[in-house]
Amino acid sequence: MDLQIERVAENEARPKPDQNALGFGRHFTDHMLVMHYTEGKGWHDAAIQPYRNFSLDPAAMVLHYGQAIFEGMKAYRGKDENIYLFRPADNIERLNRSAARLCMPQLPVAEVLLALKELLRLDRDWIPSANGATLYIRPTMIATEAALGVRPAKQYLFFVILSPVGAYYPEGFNPVRIYVTDKYVRAVPGGVGDIKTAGNYAASIMAAVEAQQAGFTQVLWLDAVERRYIEEVGTMNIFFVIGDEIITPPLGGSILPGITRDSVIQLVRDWGLAVVERRISITEVLAAQEDGSLKEIFGTGTAAVISPVGSLHYQGQDCVINNGKTGALSQRLFDEIQAIQYGVRKSPHDWVTSL
Ligand code: COI
Numbered sequence: 001m002d003l004q005i006e007r008v009a010e011n012e013a014r015p016k017p018d019q020n021a022l023g024f025g026r027h028f029t030d031h032m033l034v035m036h037y038t039e040g041k042g043w044h045d046a047a048i049q050p051y052r053n054f055s056l057d058p059a060a061m062v063l064h065y066g067q068a069i070f071e072g073m074k075a076y077r078g079k080d081e082n083i084y085l086f087r088p089a090d091n092i093e094r095l096n097r098s099a100a101r102l103c104m105p106q107l108p109v110a111e112v113l114l115a116l117k118e119l120l121r122l123d124r125d126w127i128p129s130a131n132g133a134t135l136y137i138r139p140t141m142i143a144t145e146a147a148l149g150v151r152p153a154k155q156y157l158f159f160v161i162l163s164p165v166g167a168y169y170p171e172g173f174n175p176v177r178i179y180v181t182d183k184y185v186r187a188v189p190g191g192v193g194d195i196k197t198a199g200n201y202a203a204s205i206m207a208a209v210e211a212q213q214a215g216f217t218q219v220l221w222l223d224a225v226e227r228r229y230i231e232e233v234g235t236m237n238i239f240f241v242i243g244d245e246i247i248t249p250p251l252g253g254s255i256l257p258g259i260t261r262d263s264v265i266q267l268v269r270d271w272g273l274a275v276v277e278r279r280i281s282i283t284e285v286l287a288a289q290e291d292g293s294l295k296e297i298f299g300t301g302t303a304a305v306i307s308p309v310g311s312l313h314y315q316g317q318d319c320v321i322n323n324g325k326t327g328a329l330s331q332r333l334f335d336e337i338q339a340i341q342y343g344v345r346k347s348p349h350d351w352v353t354s355l
Helices: 061-065 088-102 109-122 200-211 259-270 281-290 328-341
Strands: 003-005 031-038 042-049 068-072 073-077 083-086 134-143 157-163 178-179 220-223 230-233 238-240 243-247 276-279 294-301 305-314 317-320 352-354
Touching: 003 109, 031 109, 042 109, 042 276, 061 068, 061 281, 068 088, 068 200, 083 328, 088 109, 109 157, 200 220, 200 305, 220 352, 230 238, 238 259, 238 281, 243 259, 243 294, 259 276, 259 294, 259 305, 259 328, 281 294, 281 305, 281 317, 294 328, 305 328
Parallel strands: 003 042, 178 220, 178 305, 243 276
Antiparallel strands: 031 042, 031 157, 068 134, 073 083, 073 134, 083 352, 134 157, 220 230, 238 243, 238 294, 294 305, 305 317
């Protein structure tokens, strides 16, 4: 891939934000990666350029029919000053699965990773060193062809922007309060719930707003058919520790195949613990809470890492988990994954590459 590089002019470089008050996704670095696709020509005009607005035709198909997919990944600055990436190829491969489902073009994984590393080298100074802060990477693909017929577009834009971030939730690593909705559903079997497309997030906003207005951090989704089986939380997959078993809903087509989810499954198996992917209903969780066998609940995601769940609110009842405190497994997983991501501990499965 021929990659053009246009550096930001020195007097146009952006001021760097306070590393200790980053929030999530509010600041953007000096450069971005862009690449165009035209049917019959393939991907072309790959460039790293200063972060700037796009110009889009008002008829650009993404604005009308929503062909928009994205990924979330992170770059970590180790204490040794090396920059680490965690399973980056898995993210680009998942983006390609999202693309296939929405009839969008496939990306060349190896080339995209090389270009991403180049972008990170250029904006290396933006990668925070404050504790818990990282550089969030947002690869995105949108349909840009100007046309109003409903069909796959013939032109696309792929871009990668970078954002120095702190914790995703205002609670940080402290337990979050979750609202279980049986009013709205996120995804149906045969739909697009298992890919990372913008529309899934648009459809989730109303439930999230209602939950937040009622004092909760996130929504827990139940299956769309019976509204009984647990699917996932707003921006995370979810795990339950009941008795000696660690349970997470299976990838049945309507939940996102999270990379942190997969890493957690592999790590706990490495530790000799029993983890099962099976359907689990909200009533089973509440019954386990009643009989004292529910020990922990935690969410997993790139943005959130490991997020302990302090309570579930379902049909007017509050179910407090582990006295609202972070559980031992959540803590161990958080520490282990962070240590691997920041290059402190050697990755057991070749998950980490450095710049
Ligand atoms: C992530 O965990 O990276 C996500 O994409 C969640 C999100 C902030 C939408």
